[in-house]
Amino acid sequence: xxxxxxxxxxxxxxxxxxxxxxxxxxxxxxxxxxxxxxxxxxxxxxxxxxxxxxxxxxxxxxxxxxxxxxxxxxxxxxxxxxxxxxxxxxxxxxxxxxxxxxxxxxxxxxxxxxxxxxxxxxxxxxxxxxxxxxxxxxxxxxxxxxxxxxxxxxxxxxxxxxxxxxxxxxxxxxxxxxxxxxxxxxxxxxxxxxxxxxxxxxxxxxx
Numbered sequence: 253x254x255x256x257x258x259x260x261x262x263x264x265x266x267x268x269x270x271x272x273x274x275x276x277x278x279x280x281x282x283x284x285x286x287x288x289x290x291x292x293x294x295x296x297x298x299x300x301x302x303x304x305x306x307x308x309x310x311x312x313x314x315x316x317x318x319x320x321x322x323x324x325x326x327x328x329x330x331x332x333x334x335x336x337x338x339x340x341x342x343x344x345x346x347x348x349x350x351x352x353x354x355x356x357x358x359x360x361x362x363x364x365x366x367x368x369x370x371x372x373x374x375x376x377x378x379x380x381x382x383x384x385x386x387x388x389x390x391x392x393x394x395x396x397x398x399x400x401x402x403x404x405x406x407x408x409x410x411x412x413x414x415x416x417x418x419x420x421x422x423x424x425x426x427x428x429x430x431x432x433x434x435x436x437x438x439x440x441x442x443x444x445x446x447x448x449x450x451x452x453x454x455x456x457x458x459x
Contacts, residue, residue, distance in 0.1 A: 273363060273430040279459050293333040295429065296457055302366035302428035303455070304329045304336040306354035309365050311342065314350065328370075335437075335454040337444070342451060344439060351436050351453055359432055366428045367420050373427045374419030381411035381418065433457050 274280075278295045285291055308327055327340040338347065358365045385407035393399045437454040444450055 275432045278429060278433055297331060297333040298427060298429035299431035299434050300333065300336050300455060301331040302358065303354060303431045303434055304331045305368040305371065305428065306358045306365035307350050308368060310350040310354045335452055337450040337452050339448060339450045347451055348439055355431060355434065358430060363430055366430060367423045369416065371423055373423050374415055377419040377422055378411050378415035381414055382408055385410055
């Protein structure tokens, strides 16, 4: 998953949660199904994903100078079940404070912070919608090349319109969960396969 904060015209409250997440729901599920391999990792990853989004939101709303705000709008992230990577120029102390604030705010009811418009989920949804609509149109229309090309264009346009809303729903109900069970352990600086510097925010599961 990748997040980019450059979306000032969009806000998560555009897609508010229509239910109240329960603070113990993931912990209860884990206790009931602790025999399922990988369940804890999946539940943790969903919560980390939400925390990553919330942290990027907090950082994009902060930054006292214009330069700091510009840097924050270029941030990107990737989640794992151990924590998340944050790519871009960010002050370590500011990041530490942002993670704490994100945890506090999202767990206190600002659940919309779990959803971000630049999440890779939206791109995946757009690709699936485009492929699905393209196959449907291909089967429905005559085999003539002109109609097929027009159909593919219509599929791409429809997918582009639907993807933001469908992607936000996928984030809320599938790929993220409110991080009620996470606490920050530490933040370290590392480099990815391409040599890009990243801050890794390590978390742990707490009951």
